[in-house]
Amino acid sequence: xxxxxxxxxxxxPLRPLLATELRELVSGRALWIMLLLLCPLIGYSFFxxxxxxxxxxxxxxxxxxxxxxxxxxxxxxxPTLGSFYVxxxxxxxxxxxxxxxQEKETGxxxxxxxxxxxxxxxxxxxxxxxxxxxxxxxxxxxSALFFWRMMGGHLAAVETANLLFGHLVYGLLVGALALFSAxxxxxxxxxxxxxxAVTIGSWVLDFTVAGNPGLLSWIAQLSLxxxxxxxxxxxxxxxxxxxxxxxxFGFIALATVWLPPxxxxxxxxxxSLPWLVVLALMLVVAAQVRLTVDVTEDRRNSFPVxxxxxxxxxxxxxxxxxxxxxxxxxxxxxxxxxxxxxxxxMPSVSVTLARPRQGFSGGSSDESYSExxxxxxxxxxxxxxxxxxxxxxxxxxxAGVLPPAPTPGSEYPGYPLVASADAALFWFxxxxxxxxxxxxxxxxxxxSVDNSLAHEGGPS
Amino acid sequence: xxxxPAELPTSQSPVPLLRVSGLTKRYGExxxxxxxxxxxxxxxxxxxxxxxxxxxxxxLETVVGLxxxxxxEVSWHGEPLPASxxxxxxxxxxxxxxxxxxxxxxxxxxxxxxxxxRSKAETADTITSVGLRPVLHKRIHAxxxxxxxxxxxxxxxxxxxxxxxxxxxxxxxxLRQTHEIVGVLRxxxxxxxxxxxxxxxxxxxxxxxxxxxxxxAGRVRGSGTLDELRAQTSLPAGSLEDIFLALT
Numbered sequence: 001x002x003x004x005x006x007x008x009x010x011x012x013p014l015r016p017l018l019a020t021e022l023r024e025l026v027s028g029r030a031l032w033i034m035l036l037l038l039c040p041l042i043g044y045s046f047f048x049x050x051x052x053x054x055x056x057x058x059x060x061x062x063x064x065x066x067x068x069x070x071x072x073x074x075x076x077x078x079p080t081l082g083s084f085y086v087x088x089x090x091x092x093x094x095x096x097x098x099x100x101x102q103e104k105e106t107g108x109x110x111x112x113x114x115x116x117x118x119x120x121x122x123x124x125x126x127x128x129x130x131x132x133x134x135x136x137x138x139x140x141x142x143s144a145l146f147f148w149r150m151m152g153g154h155l156a157a158v159e160t161a162n163l164l165f166g167h168l169v170y171g172l173l174v175g176a177l178a179l180f181s182a183x184x185x186x187x188x189x190x191x192x193x194x195x196x197a198v199t200i201g202s203w204v205l206d207f208t209v210a211g212n213p214g215l216l217s218w219i220a221q222l223s224l225x226x227x228x229x230x231x232x233x234x235x236x237x238x239x240x241x242x243x244x245x246x247x248x249f250g251f252i253a254l255a256t257v258w259l260p261p262x263x264x265x266x267x268x269x270x271x272s273l274p275w276l277v278v279l280a281l282m283l284v285v286a287a288q289v290r291l292t293v294d295v296t297e298d299r300r301n302s303f304p305v306x307x308x309x310x311x312x313x314x315x316x317x318x319x320x321x322x323x324x325x326x327x328x329x330x331x332x333x334x335x336x337x338x339x340x341x342x343x344x345x346m347p348s349v350s351v352t353l354a355r356p357r358q359g360f361s362g363g364s365s366d367e368s369y370s371e372x373x374x375x376x377x378x379x380x381x382x383x384x385x386x387x388x389x390x391x392x393x394x395x396x397x398x399a400g401v402l403p404p405a406p407t408p409g410s411e412y413p414g415y416p417l418v419a420s421a422d423a424a425l426f427w428f429x430x431x432x433x434x435x436x437x438x439x440x441x442x443x444x445x446x447x448s449v450d451n452s453l454a455h456e457g458g459p460s
Numbered sequence: 461x462x463x464x465p466a467e468l469p470t471s472q473s474p475v476p477l478l479r480v481s482g483l484t485k486r487y488g489e490x491x492x493x494x495x496x497x498x499x500x501x502x503x504x505x506x507x508x509x510x511x512x513x514x515x516x517x518x519x520l521e522t523v524v525g526l527x528x529x530x531x532x533e534v535s536w537h538g539e540p541l542p543a544s545x546x547x548x549x550x551x552x553x554x555x556x557x558x559x560x561x562x563x564x565x566x567x568x569x570x571x572x573x574x575x576x577x578r579s580k581a582e583t584a585d586t587i588t589s590v591g592l593r594p595v596l597h598k599r600i601h602a603x604x605x606x607x608x609x610x611x612x613x614x615x616x617x618x619x620x621x622x623x624x625x626x627x628x629x630x631x632x633x634x635l636r637q638t639h640e641i642v643g644v645l646r647x648x649x650x651x652x653x654x655x656x657x658x659x660x661x662x663x664x665x666x667x668x669x670x671x672x673x674x675x676x677a678g679r680v681r682g683s684g685t686l687d688e689l690r691a692q693t694s695l696p697a698g699s700l701e702d703i704f705l706a707l708t
Contacts, residue, residue: 012575020560108558110521110526111557264528446564446597
């Protein structure tokens with residue numbers, strides 16, 4: 001018997017597939033329109049950010065003590081890339097959906113799935129094209145950073161790279177979601193509705209349930225936009241990156257399940273279940289990864305280095321019981337200024353939010369309200385402060401260690417800059433859009449045909 | 461690619477190259493195809509003939525494994541051929557597809573040639589054989605229906621599969637163009653490649669097919685060569701149209 005298995009399908013080259021997927025994304029209108037829209041969006045955000053930074057810097061130059069609060073991460077990078085985030089949320093799904101949606105609409109998918117590639121390879125090639133599209137779409141944002149440097153602005157390499165990495169992770173999440181949407185929807189329009197329902201739904205989650213306790217807090221964490229926040233704060237969270245990678249992989253795996261035409265939806269749903277279980281397990285594992293690195297130049301997410309070093313040597317578990325309502329702003333202060341930093345600095349920290357007792361009037365009747373109890377080993381103490389200046393000595397006393405001596409000269413200097421971004425306006429509103437249009441024209445120009453393919457042919 | 465169509469034998473062995481037995485596909489209560497059985501040998505052009513809605517497309521898509529079946533089996537040289545392995549042996553050319561609309565014709569052809577590791581000479585031959593040269597630079601969305609059909613034929617011919625299934629391969633061609641394409645298919649069949657063509661134009665089917673399978677309402681109403689069908693229907697000089705009307 002001559003079995004078809006004897007054909008060597010594994011040898012199919014990847015290059016034509018990748019080249020075709022990339023060409024498909026680049027030859028469509030969606031990517032170029034997104035790029036054109038990004039120019040004024042990012043340009044204006046950058047201009048505004050520089051204007052505000054200049055105003056603050058003017059004051060800081062007159063009063064140098066204010067200078068150390070001037071960080072380009074908060075003043076320039078986050079607001080400028082914020083508009084990129086908006087565009088990725090609203091426009092990038094439309095670009096990514098094209099990678100699959102058009103093939104479904106034209107029926108070409110039925111040809112594609114017959115090619116000698118695994119379905120996972122096909123979806124991965126599309127995802128690689130989506131990654132390339134994101135890199136192209138980030139050009140306006142990168143040019144803003146370049147302008148900032150040209151103007152004499154300061155960029156801390158690690159925190160800048162971390163923020164860009166965060167945007168990449170977010171972009172890939174949105175891209176993978178879009179591919180999955182395209183795989184389950186019959187048309188690109190329906191896929192866009194599904195993808196935008198999730199991305200815009202994330203905003204709704206942020207506005208409505210974020211900051212609430214319990215289940216609502218857990219639901220709020222499902223928001224895609226939560227992915228970007230730690231990066232904007234200058235944190236590189238291992239668990240978050242791993243979790244995002246798991247979700248991206250999950251979307252690709254599910255898109256692979258839903259890609260083949262002609263399989264009843266119930267069968268696809270059945271095949272999806274094992275992947276959903278695997279994804280859930282991967283997310284549980286990712287949630288256990290506590291490694292978070294503060295990559296900010298001003299180390300805003302950490303205690304001073306001597307304190308960090310000393311806290312790292314306190315091996316016993318620290319139990320913290322907070323008698324505050326979750327929505328109380330003091331709890332947010334405590335969380336940001338102390339608890340989050342402690343969790344990163346000490347080997348074992350356990351925080352419990354004690355539910356305050358409610359009085360008849362609806363307010364708290366608990367006298368212990370706003371107290372925070374710290375238990376280390378067999379010793380405990382109580383404080384109402386949300387400042388590390390008071391809490392760190394308290395902890396050192398509990399641990400029976402002497403507070404470290406402050407290190408002189410470790411203060412963040414701040415980077416005030418008085419500059420004008422007028423020239424950037426010409427770039428973002430004139431030169432860059434013109435360049436994009438020229439590139440679009442170049443891509444869309446009539447292609448030249450390989451002469452060897454156009455000849456009359458002969459015996460092969 | 462380890463095997464090319466040119467290497468395939470054109471034998472008439474007792475075990476057919478491809479056999480479809482009792483293939484059934486239901487959509488709810490409706491049977492799109494109902495216990496369809498037929499076979500195809502190397503180098504044969506088999507026509508699946510039927511009016512619109514007869515189940516021709518569903519039949520082709522179930523045979524290649526693009527659509528799941530409710531019952532029946534596909535075998536290859538007498539051995540069961542699971543749906544997951546069918547794309548190794550069978551290549552299906554759907555009807556009404558306009559792939560990669562924004563790409564140039566030659567880019568799409570080059571893509572398939574690259575995937576199947578075709579040489580430039582083989583690719584150029586295929587382009588010439590289906591008459592695609594005048595539109596190589598044109599984008600797919602700008603192609604006429606006929607040239608789009610030629611493009612799809614070129615893609616199918618670039619695939620190295622021993623059996624090609626084509627849905628309405630002559631749709632969009634005039635008489636002269638149909639003659640040209642019939643010649644191309646015939647020359648490929650002479651080199652051992654098998655074609656299973658779903659055709660609703662009976663004249664085209666009569667012209668190109670070695671054997672015919674008459675399908676109506678998802679069921680096989682008759683099969684065989686034109687002469688065998690004439691004998692079955694006692695219409696010694698009957699056209700395929702007469703035979704079809706007599707059997708359905």
